[in-house]
Amino acid sequence: MADLATDAIEVREGVDRETVETVQNMGSYKYGWDTEIEMEYAPKGINEDIVRLISEKNEEPEWMLEWRLAAFRRWQTMTEPRWALLTYPEIDYQDQYYYARPKSMEVKPKSLDEVDPKLLATYEKLGIPLKEQMILAGVERGEDAGEERRVAVDAVFDSVSVGTTFKDELAKAGVIFCSISEAIREHPELVRKYLGSVVPQSDNFFATLNSAVFSDGSFVYVPPGVKCPMELSTYFRINAENTGQFERTLIICDKGAYVSYLEGCTAPKRDIAQLHAAVVEIVILEDAEVKYSTVQNWFPGDEEGKGGIYNFVTKRADCREARAKVMWTQVETGSAITWKYPSCILRGDDLSGEFYSIAIANNMQQADTGTKMIHLGKNSRSRIVSKGISAGKAQNTYRGLVTMHPRATNSRNYTQCDSLLIGDQCGAHTVPYIEVKNNSSRVEHEATTSKVDDDQLFYCRARGVGEEEAVALVVNGFCRDVLQALPMEFAMEAQSLVAISLEGSVG
C-alpha cells in the first residue's frame, strides 16, 4: 500500500470507506504515503513507567532518567497554553504512543549498510540521501560549480535515529554529529553541561513534555575555530499512527566556529491528528555563527481539516558571548496547527540575531508563529522578516516579541511583517509585542497586508503562465527576501513547496 492517493484502493481490514475517501481526497501532499514496517510500541499513554521505558530503550545513564522524571513531575502540574490564535479539540495525552521504533532497529546498526532496506527505501523515496555519494534531491549542480555541495544527514524515523552520514569525515574536523541518544551515551559531559541550558525543563508545557519523553533527535558540537566542512541536516519522518514525535536537538557552536544546519519534516496522510512537540536548543559562544534552516512540511490535514500534525515546537538560540551570530530561517508549509517561535537570546555584546520566516496556511490550517528577540547585551542587532500567506479558510498569525533590556544599550531591531491573502475566507493577524527599557536602542516595526491581486494573475496569464503557476510566481515574489536567506539546498525545494502548498487555492 505504497501510495493511497494514486494506486488502486484495496480496503484493508479495519479501514472504513470514509477513511479511504478522505485519504483519496488529499490531493497534493506528495509525502503522504506510509512505510509498512514492523514496529515496536511502548504502551499507550504517559506515566513514569513510560518515561523509564524510553530512557531504558535508549540505554541512558541514571542522571538522564532523573532529569526526565523531574520534567515529567513538573509537567503534571502544568496546563496547556491557550493564548495562541488556534482552535483545536482537546488533546488526550493518554490516547497516544510516546515511543515507536522499527523492530529492525532493536539491535543498533553499526553502519548504514546494516540498516533495514525498507527504512533506507523510505528515505530514498523522500529524496533524502543516506548514501554519502548521493546529493540532496532537487539540488542541481551548477554549470560551473567546481565543488559538489555535500550534506550530512541524520535520519529520524518516528522515535529513533536510523543513521547519520559523513560521521567519520566530520570527526576528522573535530565536529561531532550524531543522534542525541548516542550523544547522551558517548558525550555525557557535553550533554549534561548544555541540555536544558537554553530551554529549561520548566520552560513551557510542551517543552516540559518533550523533556520527559523525547526519544531522539540530533546532536552537534563544533569545536573552537572550526568551520564545519559541510551542511548538516536532520530529516524527521513520522510514520506510525497515533504516535507523537518528540525530538530534541542540541547544537553547540564553540568559540569562532561556524555551522549551517538544515531540518526537514514530513509525515503520512492520516485522518487522526498527531502530536509533534520538539525542542531545539542552540548554544553559540564568542565569535561563533549558526544558521538554522527549516522546511517544515508535516501533513497539513485534508481540505476539511481532518487529520494533520499538531506542531508545538520550542526553538531557541542562546548567543552567550560577544559577537556571536544566529540566523533562523523557516519555511512553514505543513501541519494542521503550528505553534512555533524560534527565538534569539542576545546575551553577550555586539551580537546579531536574524529571523526569516515564510508561513503558508491553506485550507483549514492554522499557524501562530513568529519569534522572540531578547536583547540583554549591548550593541546588538536583530532583524525579523516574516511573510505570512493565507489561503482557503486558513488563519495565519505572526506573533513576535522584541525586548530591549536596560543594559542592552545601543541595540537595534528591525521588523518587517507582511501578510498576503488569497481568497476572501482566510485571515491574517499580526501580534507584535515590543518592550524597550533603555533610551539608546531603536526598534522599528513595519507591517503590510495585501491580497493576491487579480490584475497580477491576469497579467501573468496573458503572458501564457497558467493560473496556479501564476499564483506560485506572485507568492514566491512576495517571499523573495526570505527565500534568498535559505541555503541553496533548500531554496529550490522551498520554492516548489510554496507552489504545491497553494495548489487549489484559486479558481
Add this chain to the structure above:
Amino acid sequence: MLEIKNLHAELEDGSKQILNGVNLSVPAGQVHAIMGPNGSGKSTLSYVLSGRDGYEVTEGSAKLEGQDLLDMEPEERAAAGLFLAFQYPVEIPGVGNLTFLRTALNAQRKARGEDELSSGEFLKIVREKAKTLNIDSDMLKRSVSVGFSGGEKKRNEILQMAMLEPRMCILDETDSGLDVDAMRLVAQGVNALRSPDRSFLVITHYQRLLDHIKPDVVHIMANGQIIKTGGPELALEVENSGYGDLLSEVG
C-alpha cells in the same frame, strides 16, 4: 489572422453592455488601428479578446487563425499567439523581470509542445533584444515593472512581445504616458517586429503614434461598434476635427 464577428459583451454583473456587435477582420501581416472617444469600448475589446475576468460575451465570435479564442483560457490564448501590451503594465514585486520572461516563454513553449529554452540560450536572446529597446541589464534584474518609469514599463512590454513572438499583437494605448523619445523607441521596437505572418491591432487616442507605426487600416469605434473604416487618412481626419462629425454622420 483575427476575425471578430458581431461581438457583444457586457459587464459580468450584467449592469452594462459595452460591445454592441463589433465586426473586425485583420489579415496576416497588416497593422490596424482602432481609434475612438473615451468609453467607446476599445480597451474592453482588448480585454475580452485576451480573456480577462469581469466580462460576459453574449453574442458573436472571435477567432485567431481559425481557433475560437472565446473558448480558451487567457494562457491558452497567449500560447496560441495572442499578445496584449497593457495600457497599465502590472507590478509584480519580488519577481525578477528575467524570471518572469523566462517563465512565460517556457510556459508557452511547453503548451505548444516545444522544448524549454536553456538559461544560456534564453539569456543570449534576451540580451540582444533588450539592447535594441535600450533596456539595460539592471532593468532586466529588477522586479517586473516595480519602480519603472512610464517609458520603461512600455518598453518592457515590447521586450516581452519581442521574446514571445506572438502572431497577433494588441497594443492598448501603448502611447499613453510616453514622451516623444520614448514613443519613438517603442514604435521602433514594434516596427522591427512587423512581418508578413504577424498582425497588429493598435488602440490609441492619438494620431501621433500612427506617425511612427504606419497602419494599413484605421477603424473608428464608438458605442461599442466599429462605425467607420478607412485608410491612414482617417486618423488625420480625427486629429483635425475630432470625433464629433464622425459620430453625427452615423448618428
